[in-house]
Amino acid sequence: MFDWFKPKKSLPIEPPIEKKVENFQSPxxxxxxxxxxxxxxxxxxxxxxxxxxxxxxxxxxxxxxxxxxxxxxxxxxxxxxxxxxxTVNETYFFRESRQIFFCAERALRSGKPIRVLCAPGSTGEEPYSIAMALLDKGILPHRIEIVSLDINSDVISLAQEGMYNGRSLHKTAPHLQEKYFQKVGGMFNIADGVKRLVHFHTVNIFEDSLFALGRFDVIFSRNMLIYFDEATVIRAVERLSRLAQNRETLFFFGHADFVKTPPMLCEHYEDGVKFYTLS
Ligand SMILES: C[S@@+](CC[C@H](N)C(=O)[O-])C[C@H]1O[C@@H](n2cnc3c(N)ncnc32)[C@H](O)[C@@H]1O
Structure with a gap:
């Protein structure tokens, strides 16, 4: 058969390209x-x-x-x-430092090993500050364990890197800068001896992975509750209170975190520092 008698192959029909249109109504x-x-x-x-x-x-x-x-x-x-x-992750070393030094002084006086939770610890400045304050009091590294959590996985990676700019250190005493940081170009690298004391986890405090972290002698929860409404603050504090090691466990919050003390806590004021224990 001659070629020109063959039936022509029909070309596949392309589906029309559907151009999606943006539609951003109320979020x-x-x-x-x-x-x-x-x-x-x-x-x-x-x-x-x-x-x-x-x-x-x-x-x-x-x-x-x-x-x-x-x-x-x-x-x-x-x-x-x-x-x-x-999430808003603003933080710096030795923020509201009186609570940190108070905690270190108490730990020294108790003479016992200490397990501290930072919920949240953001990019690591707060848990590393606590580690430095405890070490600086002469508490031995093997008696210190700090757990830092945050819902934001990017800040956890940055915390594990432990590299900071000068702005993060603006409240850090020169002798602590000298002792616990190494200057690399314009940045400050936290010393391995401090890094080793802090374990970082991506955790949402409203998820049950929170309860896998164990129990703590001290719980810092500063400048997170300000983003919650009143009922959520109580729910958050109730969950954190379940991580207390015992009735001596100390809780520290940021000064703007709540106005009315949540019912599961009892407020104390010593040496100009506000802290809480279980009620
Ligand atoms: C402003 S930072 C405070 C950091 C540090 N505690 C301080 O006082 O400098 C607040 C942090 O809370 C974290 N956060 C917010 N909601 C959270 C949640 N449900 N669970 C865990 N972390 C949360 C954010 O990702 C953010 O890093």
Missing amino acids: RAVLDRFTAITGIHFNQKESVTATKLIYFCRNHSLYSFEELSYAIETNKGILEALINML
Whole structure:
């Protein structure tokens, strides 16, 4: 048969390219779900947060807040990235340092090994400050264990690296800078002897992995509760109180963390320092 008698092959029909159109209405449902997972509220800052969410969606090829809501529920990586973008991780060494030195003095006087929790510890400045204060009191390293948690996995990686800029050290006494940091270019590297005392974990305090961390003699929970509403503060403190080693366990909070003392705690004031024990 001649070629020109063959029936012509029909070309496959390409499906029309569906051009997705962005549709960013109110972020309320996304924010409510985020709050339910993390405890963090966004009361006044909805418009700022909406701008950040749109930016986040574009980076993750999501075209609406409905798609983002669905992704939060079904894709752990998306939830993690969103948490890492929306949490506020501001911290520095020896922030509200009177509580840290008070804790070190108490630990020295007790003469017992000490297990401390930092919930949250952000990029590590707070737990490392506690470690330095304890070492500086002459407490032996094998008698110190510090556990630092944070919901943000990026800050946990930075904490484990232990490299800081000068701004983080603006409240660090020169003799502590000299003793516990090595200058590398313009940065400050925390000494291995301090690093070894702190164990970092990515943990959401509202998840049950919190209770796998064990019990503690001292619990620092500073400048996290300010992002929660009143009922969530009580829920958070109740969960942290279950990690107390015993009735002597000391709790330290940031000065703006709550106004009314949660019912499971009893307030104390000594040497100008506010702290709490179980009620
Ligand atoms: C402002 S920083 C405070 C850090 C340090 N405690 C201080 O006072 O300098 C607040 C930290 O709380 C963490 N955070 C917020 N919600 C959390 C949650 N549900 N579980 C664990 N960490 C949380 C954030 O990721 C952030 O790093």
